[in-house]
Amino acid sequence: xxxxxxxxxxxxxxxxxxxxxxxxxxxxxxxxxxxxxxxxxxxxxxxxxxxxxxxxxxxxxxxxxxxxxxxxxxxxxxxxxxxxx
Numbered sequence: 001x002x003x004x005x006x007x008x009x010x011x012x013x014x015x016x017x018x019x020x021x022x023x024x025x026x027x028x029x030x031x032x033x034x035x036x037x038x039x040x041x042x043x044x045x046x047x048x049x050x051x052x053x054x055x056x057x058x059x060x061x062x063x064x065x066x067x068x069x070x071x072x073x074x075x076x077x078x079x080x081x082x083x084x085x
Contacts, residue, residue: 012050039065042064
């Protein structure tokens with residue numbers, strides 16, 4: 001692994017830890033926590049690209065970052081509106 005890739009991996013790992021701490025911080029709102037979790041997932045997909053695993057990166061970006069974040073916001077909207085089905 002080249003020194004440039006090592007520095008990129010360390011910076012990305014530090015950013016992921018920072019955003020993950022923001023996601024679980026007690027004073028934050030639920031929407032901020034969902035967005036932070038989606039951001040951690042997106043950074044994980046970038047990390048998979050750095051580690052030369054593009055298929056895993058695409059799956060993580062699509063499912064972990066995209067679909068899961070959408071589903072959390074959809075459910076959050078349904079719970080806040082108080083609709084029963």
